Amino acid sequence: MTGAGVAYPDVRDLARDAGPGRQETSVGRVTLQTIADKVGVSRMTVSNAFSRPDQLSAELRAKVLAAADELGYVGPDPAARILARGSSGTVGVLFTQSPANAFRDPIAAEFFASVAEELAPTGLALALLPAKSAAIRDAARDVPMDAALVYACVTDTTAFDWLERRSLPLVFVDQAPTVERASSVLLDDRPGARAAAQHVLDLGHRRVALLTTAWGEQPGVAPDPATAGVGLVSRERVEGWMSALGPAGADVVAVHMEDNLEADALEAARTALTLPDRPTAVLCFSDLVAWAVVRVAGELGLDVPGDVSVVGYDDSALSRTVVPPLTTVRQDLAAKGRAAARAIEHAIAAAAPGAAPSTPEHVVVPTELVVRASTGPAPA
Incomplete structure (x- = not known):
């Protein structure tokens, strides 16, 4: 298999070696012909048993495979099979x-x-x-x-x-x-994020934190929540949240995480929940991040949702096992x-x-x- 400007010497060697009767290799001295002789069929029939099973009856294929197993043959060499088929699978x-x-x-x-x-x-x-x-x-x-x-x-x-x-x-x-x-x-991230933000606005929240990923950026409070997030998914969710929060005049802070992982989420949750003007609602990049917010809130003696409301994203299995169960944005994985x-x-x-x-x-x-x-x- 080659592409523009790409050469694979090992594949060329295989092609040179794979002459007639050698497209599929053997283990030790057991070859396709060895199996064919034992079963009393052609070499092509044995080859089809491995590579084109639809060409044989179920009974004949089972007989060929049983003989191969008895003789210790493990099947065609993968590299030669790729060459023969033109596909790696x-x-x-x-x-x-x-x-x-x-x-x-x-x-x-x-x-x-x-x-x-x-x-x-x-x-x-x-x-x-x-x-x-x-x-x-x-x-x-x-x-x-x-x-x-x-x-x-x-x-x-x-x-x-x-x-x-x-x-x-x-x-x-x-x-x-x-x-x-x-x-x-x-x-379709933006409408889902907007719906989450509108939900907390309808509940009366006006101090809102956004917890989102920003690969390559310094973790912590982002300079401007409107431009927070790095990457398509993160940016789409931030823009969806802000499309509702901005016009409502909400007091918004965004916290960057290095990645969507437990340690990063816990660090971001602690940052958000220990701010001098603590948010009453937190909109999270994922259910994992929302779980981290619920956990840190418990450590700080805060009630969810009495003191702080938490919204996840994804509707993963985790969202239903967290206590309390998470309000979230569902994606059909x-x-x-x-x-x-x-x-x-x-x-x-x-x-x-x-x-x-x-x-x-x-x-x-x-x-x-x-x-x-x-x-x-x-x-x-």
């Missing part, structure tokens, strides 16, 4: 955070699970390619993949540059595409995952040789306010 996911953070972030984890489940019947699997890792930047250049998801990620990285240079089909999630041919799946998987499948199909030209897809997933017990009237 892998979708890369470019992710700004580390792999560990991808699984600590409940929304990212649930989204990836939804995409993986949707892609499973197609034989495609996900491979995380965090943009901050030097080794993974090399992986973005070298790892065989059929397409890539660019997930809430800065694109001024070497890793993204390699994905683009390889001319891979791309789908952007939670960020606007920076490549004209790419599809996207975005959340399953729908977002399905949309991303479909966009990937369509992008791969459109990139196939001889495929008809297609228009990139741009899907917007709706949001809605869910009111629970973490919000109440502003204290007198």
Whole structure:
């Protein structure tokens, strides 16, 4: 697999070695022909049992696989199989955070699970390619993949540059595409955030804190709440909140977090709840951040929602286990995952040789306010 200006010597070596009868390699001395001789079928029949099961009856395939298992054959070599098929069966996911953070972030984890489940019947699997890792930047250049998801990620990285240079089909999630041919799946963040802000205004709150992410910025109180947040998702939520709070003349303070992680959220919550003019309502970037605010409020002897109302974002499982349960903005992660998987499948199909030209897809997933017990009237 090559892209513009990209060469892979190891793949060329495989191609040179993969002559007739060697497209699929063996383990030790057990070859496809060994299995064919044992079962009494052709070598192609054995090959189809592994690579094209629809070409065989279930009974014959089971017989071939049983013989292969008895002889200790583990299947075609993956590199040679990629060469033969012209497909790796892998979708890369470019992710700004580390792999560990991808699984600590409940929304990212649930989204990836939804995409993986949707892609499973197609034989495609996900491979995380965090943009901050030097080794993974090399992986973005070298790892065989059929397409890539660019997930809430800065694109001024070497890793993204390699994905683009390889001319891979791309789908952007939670960020606007920076490549004209790419599809996207975005959340309708601004209306959801505006609804959350209007909810606390309707409850009488006028001192409001915004807790949001600002990768690369100094954590703490932002200079101007109207321009707080870094990245598409953060900016959209801030602008949604401010579209209601600004015209209402609310006293707003914004607190930046380095990332949407527990330690960052707890630090931001302490900053907001110990301000000299403490807010009576806190609008949070995520349910995880809202949970941190509820926890810190308890440590400070504050009642939620009696002293401070708290609104999350995402309607994750966490929002329903926090005490009190969180008022939040719901995003349908399953729908977002399905949309991303479909966009990937369509992008791969459109990139196939001889495929008809297609228009990139741009899907917007709706949001809605869910009111629970973490919000109440502003204290007198």
